[in-house]
Amino acid sequence: MAMPEPPTQGNRFTSIEPDQFNTLLNDYNHAVAQKLVELDEERYTTIPKRLQEQPTGSATLSKEEVATLVDWKLAHGKFRPTLRSLVQQNDENTIAEVTRDAFASYDKSAKDARAAKSALAALTKLRGIGPATASLLLSVFDTGNAPFFSDELFRWCMYEDSKGQGWDRDIKYNVKEYLELYDKVHAFKERFRKAFDRELSVVDIEQVAYTLVKGSVDSQTGGEKADGPSKKRKVDSKNDDDEIEEKKKANSKVAKSAPKATASIETTATASESLRRSARRQK
Template identity: 45%
Template sequence: MSSEIIAEGEKHLKNIPLEVISQGAEALIFRTSVHPYLPDGISPALFKNSSSYIIKYRPKKKYRHPILDVQITKSRTISEAKFLQRLFQLNIRAPKLISVDAANGIIWMEDIAEKLPNENPSSLKNWLWFLEQKSEQDGSGCSTDLVVEQLMINVGKSVGEIHLNDIVHGDLTSSNILLVADDDGVWNPTLIDFGLSSVSALVEDKAVDLYVLERALLSTHPVYSKLYNEWLLKGYEEIYKEGNKAKKCKEVFRRLEDVRLRGRKRNLFIYMTMENKNYDFILKAEQDLYPIIVRRLLISKRHLNKTYSKDKLNLLELDNWKNYKLPELLYERYKINKGKLWLEKDELVKLVDWKLAKGKFRPTLKKLVFSNDSQLIIKITKEAFDIQFCEEICQDNYEQFLKKALEKLCELRGIGPATASLILSLTNEIEMKNSIVPPFFSDESFLWFNGKTDSKIKYNLKEYFGLFLKPMEKIAADLNIKDLNIIEKGIWSLKMYDIFYKNGELETLETLDTSDTDDIRKMSFTIEDWMLSYSKPTSEIPEIKENTDSNKRRKIK
């Protein structure tokens, strides 16, 4: 805490005993026993605590122009004072306003904070931490405590009350909610810090308010945050129903879903409009999130106890075969046969098994592929790989040769552009001087780029080259990699994350418990926290510690 800032505040509050409580980005908080204008011995009648008061001081910001700084400080101080007075008039719990010195950025208000049993201030964050720590020590679960449930419902009601009156807090966190005990010793939530508040009837602003609080709970109370938020929204809905505004509440909740999606997807399309692009979050998703998603699919109803191909592989083993064993096998075949490459029928059928297992299931596709003659599969795939490896390929004509190779593979029954791209993507272990490894045209990865519904994918070459390959190539150029399937796996993981979130299955990504992998619950942060951090520089993104074989990084040529 800066002694210079404290001295600056004390200069405006001469001869007043001050106790520094906290310092935030916006203001410095003092506690004092002196009332600004009442004589000693006379206490305010309406105040619960008449022996101490809070002084909020906004110090000068040296990075702002002095004139602008004075204007901003004065405006925010007056605004916060008006909100405190407005809340008092509406009979909504908040600190009572005592005095304002707008020119110097000073507000005097009621001191409502109390002490918890561990002597910490009675903020919602400290109280929940206290109970969570206590539950760990005695083995009880604070998430099932009826007292906690009722309090979080009351928090939701408090937020709902200000929203019903078109007041948006602007900085809702568990630190800005104080608990005040009534005469019966029951904690009641009280909102504080209205420095960033505004008057707004917009559903968007209210949804953002709820989202900020939701993220704050997830950050400070990750274990029980989902439950806390459910109770909070329950109370929020109740207060709206009491005010006969149930329809408005539904609008806020619908917009909250949109805000959540925007929050998790921000900066995904920055590469289209900005320079100095950073796509490291995609590499992080490919390396860290991909194996987690595959393991989650493994224990789903669709894949549980199910095996694929004549080798009886489960999904995790099949994925390992496709991503590592098959490319290595093809590389050896390519070397032994002096630049010639092909797929055997059982390899192609097994590859289709993998495609159907990870994506949309099409019951007739495997039968169509299996109906192809073994020698025809070898012949067509060999010709397609010959086109892909042609020495005449350069950066200018690469797409023409790739189109020819894809069209050649589509001569096989059951093979369309998507499966054809999957076959050509297997050459990632082979050094190609003038070409790049084309990406697999997966449904999920395409939808991540284009945001279409599943029924609108046309699965044609025009769509593959124009809407899928082009943005892939831009990202690959910035990352300086030739294997576009690294990018495909990353964005497939991001899209699957969205699908789990929409289906309400996000928590299962954090609670996997399989015999062959570490327990993801031991991660030091939730996957959603990591997802929201992908706009940060890579050095700031914490590392998910996974020790599975499927997490092995293949070499980038």
């Protein structure tokens, strides 16, 4: 896949102004493949609206909604064929309980990265849900203030004109990076509010970042839109947040089972020594 064009001075995260912001925001629908429109409707309208209609403190996501959001994430970003199956291993009651606790612990009025930290910690208890996917679940609950940890938004926020610091910047997909992103996005919102008397949602900023990256790439490839994974596409998941989360959980299970394994080895060794002593006495 071709590398997106570097942002111009007018497209920089720190200096973009309303006219160019509006142009990119309006072009979002052209940057998304037609086949993804239905998923966009679920992610940006249907699911957030249903959450807003639920009583305060009792909002939850269903298993089907979480699966839909994961499908949306895969369709718009890196393709991981195993992710949906991991998420499906969570049962309906667990998803309801975890999302209820996470949303109840999150203060929409705080507008501070610390408000998101406990919510992310709760959401990542679900199988297959790492910090980036957890931020997506939080974003549909608070579309105004909780940004989705997308590759495009993170790299636009952090963009620098040097190798490995631009669109090719490595992402660790950890909570620390998300909290940094959260604060930068809110600083962006505050700049627009003060300088242009304009209130932005984090969804607006997310979509502008997506257009800036995908639209730039599409213009280099003759207008071909990202239509999901190609048969020839190499699946890149070495830094994916969900894979990292699964490895952590797997390592934790190994660590917990290690003492038992050690005890088993020691028991076997003791038994062997007893047999040798018994054999010597018989001689």
